[in-house]
Amino acid sequence: MKPPVLTVDDARDPAAEQVIADGLRRYNREQCGISDGRALNVVAREPETNAPLGGITGHTSLGVLFIDLFFLPEELRRGGVGSRLLQLAEDEGRRRGCATSFLYTISFQAPGFYERHGYRHSMQSAGHQPHLPDEGARVTR
Numbered sequence: 036m037k038p039p040v041l042t043v044d045d046a047r048d049p050a051a052e053q054v055i056a057d058g059l060r061r062y063n064r065e066q067c068g069i070s071d072g073r074a075l076n077v078v079a080r081e082p083e084t085n086a087p088l089g090g091i092t093g094h095t096s097l098g099v100l101f102i103d104l105f106f107l108p109e110e111l112r113r114g115g116v117g118s119r120l121l122q123l124a125e126d127e128g129r130r131r132g133c134a135t136s137f138l139y140t141i142s143f144q145a146p147g148f149y150e151r152h153g154y155r156h157s158m159q160s161a162g163h164q165p166h167l168p169d170e171g172a173r174v175t176r
Contacts, residue, residue, distance in 0.1 A: 063097065072096035073131065077124045079107065079116055091124045093138075100128030100136035117145075121152055
């Protein structure tokens, strides 16, 4: 067999993502008998048009809720919408058998919000990035 060609791209590749996800699910099932990965979206929508305004994207797998992206526009912040979205994501994670959750945040991306909701730092990045105001952190609950 010839060695594979390795590529780096900045565009989504649904076919590659499917091969990778299917392969990982198969590997996980072979190793531990579990193949439970599922996407999770919790979305704040405009009430009249149902257009998405912001929310959470993530997934659950092997007992962990992974929060991949979390965004709310400024006008929806500090009014309880973010707390409700996070609660809905965590509730769904528990329904799916998750015992913990995980996310990555940067110092200007509301780490205090996560701490108020019971999250704690599990890892601090090793070095300062000059284009960011502070280091990032992995946060778990």
